[in-house]
Amino acid sequence: MAKKPDKPVYSFIRKGNVLMPEMGYDLRALDGVANGQRVRIEVKEWRNLDRLRAYWSLLHEAVASTGMSISAEKLHEVIKLETGLVDLVRLPNGMTVAIPSSIALDKMGEPEFIAFFQSAEEFLARVYGFASEREQAA
Incomplete structure (x- = not known):
């Protein structure tokens, strides 16, 4: 049985009460998401x-x-x-x-x-x- 590929990890930066994509790659992750659409995220801090x-x-x-x-x-x-x-x-x-x-x-x-x-x-x-x-x- 083949291993499922890992899901990509996207990076966002908190600015007030808004999460902003860190780079263009992260912004493209939102391409299929409509304005106002509810999405699920998992918040994890980056390691040092x-x-x-x-x-x-x-x-x-x-x-x-x-x-x-x-x-x-x-x-x-x-x-x-x-x-x-x-x-x-x-x-x-x-x-x-x-x-x-x-x-x-x-x-x-x-x-x-x-x-x-x-x-x-x-x-x-x-x-x-x-x-x-x-x-x-x-």
Whole structure:
């Protein structure tokens, strides 16, 4: 069975009590909508990309500083497992296993990512004795 393609994501900016399309692409999403027509939207805030970059920088710094034999990508998977960011999957034999969940921008909101990032920092400090340069400066 083929996977359904993801729906496009459009961006609007609030100006008073009106949502304005951010770019022409977003404006074209309204082409089939008549003035006064009622539509359904889902409001989601965009994730902070600088925070996501800081997270990946932390992982690379931890790998380089501690001499871990794993990559930042593998450490990321370990952190998700160790901090409980998992999906539980039941196998055909009845056993349940934990599979790391996603931190993708469309899968996790900003508040959840902030909590995950803090858990990752705590995990690295507790298990590897690692504190980032940013934390040491604070």
